[in-house]
Amino acid sequence: MKRGHVPVRTCRGCGVKAPQPELVRLVMRDGELIEDPLRRKTGRGVYICKTELCRTRLEKNKKLLQRCFRLKK
Numbered sequence: 001m002k003r004g005h006v007p008v009r010t011c012r013g014c015g016v017k018a019p020q021p022e023l024v025r026l027v028m029r030d031g032e033l034i035e036d037p038l039r040r041k042t043g044r045g046v047y048i049c050k051t052e053l054c055r056t057r058l059e060k061n062k063k064l065l066q067r068c069f070r071l072k073k
C-alpha cells in the first residue's frame with residue numbers, strides 16, 4: 001500500500017493540509033502573486049488549494065502575505 005513519500009503542504013487560504021500535488025504553489029514577483037505549476041521558480045513560495053476562494057483569501061490577507069514572503073512595509 002505504500003506509495004512513497006508525498007510531501008504535505010498547508011494551504012495558506014484555509015489552513016487545510018494536503019499532499020503537495022493537490023495544491024498550487026505561488027511565488028511573489030514584483031508584488032504580484034503568480035502561479036508556479038512546475039515548482040521551479042526561486043524564492044519563497046506558498047501553497048494554496050486550487051480554488052479561487054483560497055487564492056482570493058490569500059491575496060486579501062496582506063498581513064499573511066507579508067509574513068509568508070517576509071515583505072518589508
Ligand SMILES: [Zn+2]
Pocket residue numbers: 011012013014015016048049054
Ligand atoms: Zn485552501
